[in-house]
Amino acid sequence: MSGRVLFLLGATHQRTPLEVREKLALAGGAAEAMRADLRGLPGLAEFVVLNTCNRVEFYGVGAGAETVEAVERAFCTRQRFDLEEFRSFRLRLTGCEAVQHLLEVAGGLDSQMLGETEIFGQVKAAYAEAQSRGFAGPVLHRVFQKAFQAAKAVRTETAITSGQVSVASVAVELALDIYGALEPARVLLLGAGEIGEKTARAFLSRGAGRLDVASRHIERAAQLAEGLGAAALALDRAVARLGEYDIVVCCTASPVAVLHVAEVERVMEARASRPLLLVDMAMPRDVEGQVGDLPGVYLYNLDDLARIADENSRARCAEVSKARAILQARAETLWAKAQAGLTVCA
């Protein structure tokens, strides 16, 4: 067999602190310049650059260890980063280990938020870019395609991606459990706090049909509403029109409850079988606790959401070993075939 090697070189959130990752990130035109550097690198037959907020990784097929070192030098030179310092936290893997790593990255096992699926799209985009530009050849083609299949298998065969793990996403998931789809749902954001804004954005990103922002200070509501593409209204007016909304996210700074049992009960009488989701993210709480006992009302406060997010997170962690075992088996099979490819290519 020839000296050609399949390798991975990079820095990820697992071993590299945020301030260093900031320096290593291929921002703006740096990614394109780096690809141009690598294209001219002697001995480097194929490569894919994966550049996300949590990692900069180079997957490649090279003539041998010296090619990997050349990539390392090129990267540090491009980023004006000390080579020795880079070596102290870099991740450098070859052969089956590199394949296994790619499979785990694509499957969301190596993500900061375990099991997240955004990385899958990022890996796909990185490979598509390399393929369209002619940087990826037959070996990386096979490895990446199989990585995509493995990631899908892990999602299907384990619960690694099940349940949401952030408070805002849990709130959206709850709304989906109640309404099925968010397009026809009307969302009211009571208060213009940061957590409320995040949750509102999460609802909008999942297709919520209409969003209104209400605050005691109408100008603050208007400012936030403008950024969200929503309508603004005064807090008391929004409370009076509560029956028009399906989802109410509360995050005011009010020292007393804003929504009381009597007015929610009145609203529910007119709604018949249409449920109402109240997400209370305020501290102190904006909604009287007994409101949750009303039929058709589903009241969740910050503690409830955090507990669900925590349970989901633990459930995902419990699936790691199972997911890793699936990926390891696939990586070994894939590496056995990729090795033959490397020999043929040589």
Add this chain to the structure above:
Amino acid sequence: MHITDRQWLWLAAGFYLAGLVLGTVALVRGRRQSRVAIYGAIALGYLFQTWGLWLRGRATGGCPLGNLFELFQCTAWSATTLYLVVGTRFRLSVLGYFAACLAAVMTLLSLGVPAWDATRSARLFGGNPWVEVHAGLALFSYGVFGLLALTSLLYLLRDRSLKSKRLGGWCSFLPSLVELDHIGGRLLTTGVSLLGAALAVAWIYWGDEGAHVGYAKVLATTGVGLAYALMLGARKHGRLSGVRFARLSLVLFVLALATLWLVDRSRTAEVPAEKGGVEQR
């Protein structure tokens, strides 16, 4: 090899049970159920049940609704027919599980009580095809109400999981509240229309044979139809919350099943059914 209608129906019950077991295993393991496997098991059960009921209908010369066994079998068949249509449309794998549960329980219960099939009414429809239409429509509406009871059960389970804030495990596989409520509303409208049509046919064409129809049966079936119609009216006028609607659907279906016993008891002239199935002509 000669296979009797009852044996085909046992085979059907076996497949319904297989669907139930597959779903239960998936739930216990906390996995999403395989829709293909459960749907396939129910579809096979449905095929065998259709064949078994067709053989019996051919042997008896009409709709096989001559005793409690046949009434239960036909109700389960109607519910399954509808699930096979509704289930694919709404992608409700959990509904498939519960449909398998309902079909397995009803078919196994009817097969497990030999007395229910020991005798069957003779000249059930008096040679009047409209009477047969009435019976068929009424039984099909019971199947629709059966499926409505299942979706209502799912609604109550979903409501309970949301209220108690326990969303993990198999609760995560339940459809959304609003989807279940919409399906429930459509099923209720369909069921009431079918039962209404069945009762209308009965009142129009059964006049000549009124003397042979037991008052208990008339009262029971009209009562069931009226109760469901009132529920539909209350829902249309926004008088029923989702939870109340679901609870009422379950209670009414249990009452509707109880009226099948009254329907069966109201028949007078009876002939014994052949052991191992009605002898085919």
